[in-house]
Amino acid sequence: MADYLSLSGIYPNAALPRIFALFFFRYMFPIYKRAYKKKLTEDDLFSPLPSHNSCFLGAELEDIWIKEQGKHNKAALHRALLKMFGGRFFIIGLSQLFSEILLLTVVPFSIGKLVRYFETNQKTISENEAYYYCGALVLGITIDAVLAHPRLMSHQHLAMKMRVACGSLIYRKTMKLSRNALNKATVGQMVNLLSNDLSRLDQGFILAHFAWIGPVQVTIGTWLLYREIGYAALFGVAFLISFVPLEGNFRRSCSFEPFTLQLILINHAFLLAFLAKRTSVLRLRTALRTDERVRLMNEVISGIQEMEAIRGHAIIMGLIYSFEVFVARTAIFLSILGYVLLGNYVTAEKVFSITAIYNVLRPVITILFSISISSIAEVNVSICRVQKFLSYEEVSGEKEPKGTENGLDKHESINSKPRKEYFTKPKLVLRNVCAKWEEGNVENTLENIYLNVSSNKLLAVTGPVGAGKSSLINVILKELPIHSGTMEIQGTLSYASQEPWLFSGSVMHNIHFGEEYDETRYNKVVEVCALKSDFALFPYGDKTLVGEKGKLLSGGQKARINLARCIYKKADIYLLDDPLSAVDANVGKHLYESCIQDFLKDKMRILVTHQLQYLQSADIIVIMNDGQIQVEGNYKELQSSGVNFSKLFDAQSTEEEGEKRKTTSRQNSEVKYNLSGEDDDIEEPLLEKETQDSGTISASVYLQYFKSGGNICTILLLVNLEQDLADKVAANLTLSNETTIDRTQILYIYSGLTGLTIVISVVKAIFFMFFFTVASKKLHDFIFSKIVQAKMRFYNSNPSGRILNRFSKDIGYIDEYIPSVLLDVIEIALLLSGTIVLTSIVEPFLLIAALGLLVLFYSFRCVYLETSRSVKRVEAITKSPLFSHMTASVQGLSTIRAFAAQKLLINEFDELQNRHSAAWFLFIASSRCFALWLDLICIFFIATATFSLIAVSKIIHGGDIGLVITQYIGLMGSLQWGMRQWSELENQMTSVERVLEYTKLESEPERELTNPVPVEWPKKGQVKFENVQLRYSESEPYVLKNLNFSVEPKEKIGIVGRTGAGKSSTISALFQLYDIEGSIIIDGLDSTQLPLDVVRSKISIIPQEPVLFSGTMRKNLDPFEKYSDEVLWEALEQVELKSEIAEMPAGLNSNVSEGGSNFSVGQRQLICLARALIRNNKILVLDEATANVDPHTDSLIQNTIRIQFADCTVFTIAH
Known part of the structure; x- marks a missing residue:
């Protein structure tokens, strides 16, 4: 508190x-007042409380976790969480036990005495005593309400802190993951841990205490029932207890046909242990499938330019509420039946005393206890998944190294500042280093590496694709574990990765990246990295946002900013992993001379390059092959020793020839900023802000949701609900006249109504199961198809985290929370309707007060809903950046660690969590406040009605009084819960609303064929552009204007031009990635009139940034399994990868890690080439495909294209 x-x-x-x-x-x-006047935004959120600050909670849990790992061989996250939060958790449990016992004792006792007072001719209770009992009743329920909601608030706040602490711990662990661990822990799994698994903590612990409070309540309640009706109480209690495993059985039923629901009514005697175990299994399977779904979506989003999860167990969970009423009524019936058959006389006091006790026990036994067990099981699965993630291998720099010399650790921290007392000059020494990614691998990635570099030397590392060049850099960065040998590093490191990594921020922030801002150095870095001209033409200069992964920049701009970040950092050793391959020869020459040779002349530099013209000026040249250093020395030494560079790499070695030959580049000409006039490609410089709707949820959202569930099922469900309402009213009226109707007659009537309730409940459960399952599946499939068919601009302007949020969090809510909330609303609406009907029949004068109460409740709901709905939308928006931040961090992990920027990124993540926590705290606080005041209003109504009934007691029958009081007390909790659930439904429907937003995405045009396209089309490969115009959106100018040219079959066309000239835009037009005007004639057919999937399937492309998906090699080469193994092996042989794939344990079925991270960039490019060979289309596009390969592989690709695609039309983008 x-x-x-x-x-x-x-x-x-x-x-x-x-x-x-x-x-x-x-x-x-x-807050309510402010929200009623205007839409709440992030600016209206509370500042983070110190108690749920992500930085504080993450650091504390990390410290406890480290101690836990030190104390126990098998560290358990449960123990760490218990140590951190257990004390307060159990105090909350004791408070909850007190409230439950108060309800179980005071309320039934008071109702029983009041009913006796209203019985005809009773003289045992005076009017004053009746007022005392009435006061005790009101006081009891008031104390419970005043304690319950702050307690629940405290409980939810505690769960939120656990989630925040675990989220921060997961991110801190991510910063330490080894590359081997990253092959196991996909981005999809990490996002799922943050979005779905940790959300279990928010929901699972709220009811956790009922796992032990439930048995205590049942024991006390059974004793109270025994005092009232003797052994007859055992009939009803036993019946209730027999339904404890029902929830677990319902979960099991989601894997089978609906008719099994009927069998469950008979077969509900499973052990409780089986419930927990089965729930855990299903939860784990769901989590794993969700990992797969999120991973798949992340790959689709990442590779769009170049599955459904197991669901239903949470839907079934909500169906239990459908059985609650009939189970409780049957229990009461059995108790009364047993009491009567044992020869006792039933009084109104007995009936309504045991009814009040059963009303308290009913939710505990049939709902809360079983859900608490299953929730604990689900939380256990989530915690175990987090614990498994925390156990993944860390980078060697975080642990005790294996290589030592003279007993002293020579692995100095690569991020430590240079200490003058230890060294005067930077030094890098590797002695017989062997390294491999996985301990179990037979072969080493690097073998017997010996290097000794000191002072201001320039070491150039070169060699063919897969030689181990980047692996050497990773060893120095301590990303690749050393198996044997020693490494000594003196000095701090800076690193420029082979694949440029940029985060979603401004250009300036990407360059100084947490380093202290030095304007003089910054300006010099911008100059030597050839960025001044770009900044001058960017819409906001160096304040311009680069977009997620730099998507708003060209490839060359990304490479230069990546290099600028590296050299801006003041370091002793600079690791440059092929930074010159992404720029043209002139820019590359400038970068090499001005940046690497001049600006860094006093520093140690290790440059990986394939460009031989730069080797002559290197102090040391290392040529690698098969993970070993083949030769080492300066240029003259290597030449004199017989090394023939041109023969070794099949390329020219002089600078002049290097500039004349076709350069290898991965620059993306489709720049997103106007760099050089009206002919340039243009794109919006800023990311689109995530939309936030305001006001009530549109009726069309509900209509679309119900339509997704199926129209017939919806109609049948409504008819069934009407029957259910009529049956409940009749049963309650029968119960109120228990003492005035013949005993045999009442047994027949009540038995018939109870049986009818069972039948209706089963039918209703089947309808609900069908409805929710179909609705959830249709919405998921619909949004998936819409995203896949969305136009390219959508991906350029929306971060992947934002899209993943819809597929993880929003779809998760639709799967798991909306069904139970909607069921609550429907059931409580039936209960309310039944209470109003009963009140109007029994005591019509109370109907006016009840309707007034409803008006007051509705007014409160409107005020609350304006707040909660706005806060829920803000909460959903503040969640998306967490996923984007996680995704970007994993992609740039090596760079982050090389810059010692872990703390910076952790702080940013913590700040994002704090922002989300502020929204979540406001949401749960508004919910609890609303619930408390609804309860207080209801208590006031009950007090007024009860005291008024005492005043007119002479004209009212005792059974009617018992019915009214029990109905209204039951209504007190149910009505406020129903109002909150109604409001919560509005809040949760924002997830449906957000999903439906994506169903409105502008899709690529669907074109119908008037005449079938010949199977062999295009047979020749003739391409003709006629007045083609292209722009990225209707609000932007054309980037291609009246483009006209003709390409004859088999011609090889080079597309050249300055940065931003429209090279990649021409290819975009060929693939029709954006809306175009004019015609593109391919072999006599206008491709702009043909279906897009037909056109694109007939054109092969080898992109500048190779795209591989996690799965098998076979799936990457032949996704649709159209070709035989012979064809696949032949293609691999042609790109010289056959031997490498054949040596892998599973051959074509060998695993490809997420993004192809277990292959070098050059090898990924060759796999893409093999894929193009297999498809054997007549038109091929090379989008600067040789950027990341050595001259030999470049020559291989060119020769392969020259020979294998001799009969094809080839478009090549080049500088």
Whole structure:
């Protein structure tokens, strides 16, 4: 509770008013008032409380986790969480036990005495005593309400802190993951851990205490029932207890046909242990499938330019509520039946006393206890998944190294600042180093590496694709574990990765990347990296946002900014992994001379390159092959020793020839900024802000959701609900006249109504199961198809984290939470309707007050809903950046660690979590405040009605009084719960609304064929552009204007031009990635009139950034399994990868890691070439495909294209 008192400016200074504000949520009143007047935004959120600050919680849990790992051989995250949060958790449990016992004892006792008072001719209870009992009743339910909601708030706040702490711990662990671990832990799994698994903590612990409170309540309740009706109580209690495993059986039923639901009514005697075990299994399977779904979506989003999860167990969970009422009524019936058959006389006092007790026991036994067990099982699965992730291997720099010399650790921290007392000059020494990614691998990745580099030397590392060049850099960065040998590093490191890594921020932030800003150095770095001209033409200069992964920049710009970040850092050793391959010869020459040779002349530089013209000026040249250093020395030494560079790499070695030959580049000409005039490609410089709707959820959202469930099922469900309502009203009226109707007759009537209730409940459960399963599946499939068919601009303007949020969090809510909430709303609407009908029949004068109560409740709901709906939307928006941040961090992990920027990124993640926590805290606080005040209004109504009934007691029958009081007390909890669930439904329907937003995405045009396209089309490969115009959106100028040219079959066309001239835009037009005007004639057919999938399937492309998907090699080469193994092996042989793939344990079925990370960039490019060979289309596009390969592989690709695609039309983008 002390946490809430720290909300500065919300509570008054005096102690009592502060406590009043705490228990009655007075601090929410200004928020309600503000939200009613305007839409809430992130600016209206509370500042993060110190108690749920992500940085504090993450650091504390990390410290406890480290100690846990040190104390136990098998560290358990459960113990760490228990140590951190257990004390407060159990205090909350004791408070909850007190409230439950109060309800179980005071309320039934008071109702029984009041009913006796209203019996005809009774003289044992006076009017004053009746007022006392009435006061006790009201006081009991008031104390429970005033304690319950602050307690639930405290519980939810505690669960939120656990989630935040675990989320921060997961991210901190991510910063330490080894490359081997990253092959196991996909981005999809990490996002799923943050979005779905940790959300279990928010939901799972709320009811956890009922796992032990339930048995205590049942024991006390059974004893109270025994005091009232003797052994007859055992009939009803036994029946209730027999339904405890029902929830687990329902979960099991989601894997089978609906008719098994009927069998469950008979077969509900499973052990409780089986419930927990089965729930855990299903939860784990669901989590794993969700990992797969999120991973797949992440890959689709990442590779779009170049599955459905197991669901239903949570839907079934909500169906249990459909059985609650009939189970409770049957239990009451069995108890009364047993009492009567044992020869006893039933009185109204007995009937309504045991009814009140059963009303307390009913949710505990049939719902809360079983759900608490399953929730604990689900939380256990989630915690175990997090624990498994925390056990993954870390980079060697985080652990004790294997290589030592003279007993001293020579692995100095690569991120430590240079210490003058240890060295005067930077030094790098590797002695007989052998390294491999996995301990179990037979072959080493690097073998017997010996290097000794000191002072201001320039070491050039070269060699063919897969030789181990990048692996050598990874050893120095301590990303690749050393198996044997020693490494000594003196000095700090800076690193420019082979694949440029940029995060979603400004250009300036990407360059200084947490380093202290030095304007003089910054300007010099911009100059030597040839960025000044770009900055001058960027819409916001160096303040321009680069977009996720730099998607708003060209490839060359990304490479130069990546290099600028490396050299801006003041370091002793600079690791440059092929930074010159992404720029043309002139820019490359400038970067080499001005940046590497001049600006860094006093530093140690290790340059990986394939460009031989730069080797002559290197101090040391290392030529690698098969993971070993083949030769080492300076240029003259190697020449004199007989090394023939041109023969070794099949390329020219002089600078002049290097400039004349076709350069290898991966620059993306489809720049997103206007760099050089009206002919340039143009794209919006800023990412689109995520939309946030306001106001009520549109009726069309509900209509679309219900239509997704199937129209017939919806109609049948409504008819069944009407029958259910009529049956409940009849049963309750029968119960109120238990003492005035013949005993045999009442047994027949009540038995018939109970049986009818069972039948209706089963039918309703089947309808619900069908409805929710179909609705969830249709919405998922619909949004998936819409995203896959979306236009390219959508991916350029939306971060992947934002899209993944829809597929993880929003689809998760539709799968798991909306069904149970909607069921609650429907059931409570039936209960409310039945209560109103009963009240109008029994005591018509109370109907006016009940309708007034409804009007007051609805007014409260409108005020609350304006707040909760806005906050829920803000909460959903603040969640997306967490996923984007995680995705970007994993992609740039090596760079982050090389720059010692882990703390910076962790702080950013913690800040994002704090922002989300502020929204979540406001959401749960508004919910609890609303619930408390609804309860208080309902208590006031009950007090008024009960005291009024005492005043007119002479004209009212005792059974009617018992019916009214029990109905309204039951309504007290149910009505406020129903109102909150109704409001919660609005909040949760924002997930449906957000999903439906994507169904409105502008899709690529669907074209119908008037005449079938010949199977062999295109047979020749003739391409003709006629007045082609292209622009990225209707609001932007054309980037291609009246483009006209003709390409004859088999011609090899080079597309050249300055940065931004429209080279890649021409290829985009060929593939029709954006809306175009004009015609593109291919072999006599206008491709702009043909279906897009037909056109694109007939054109092969080898992109500048190779795209591989996780799965098997076979799936990457032949996704649709159209070709035989012989064809696949032949293609691999042609790109000289056959031997390498054949040596892998599973051959074509060998695993390809996420993004192809277990292959070098050059090898990925060759796999893409093999894929193009297999498809054997007549038109091939090379989008600067030789950027990341050595001259030999470049020559291989060119020769392969020259020979294998001799009969094809080839478009090649080049500088």
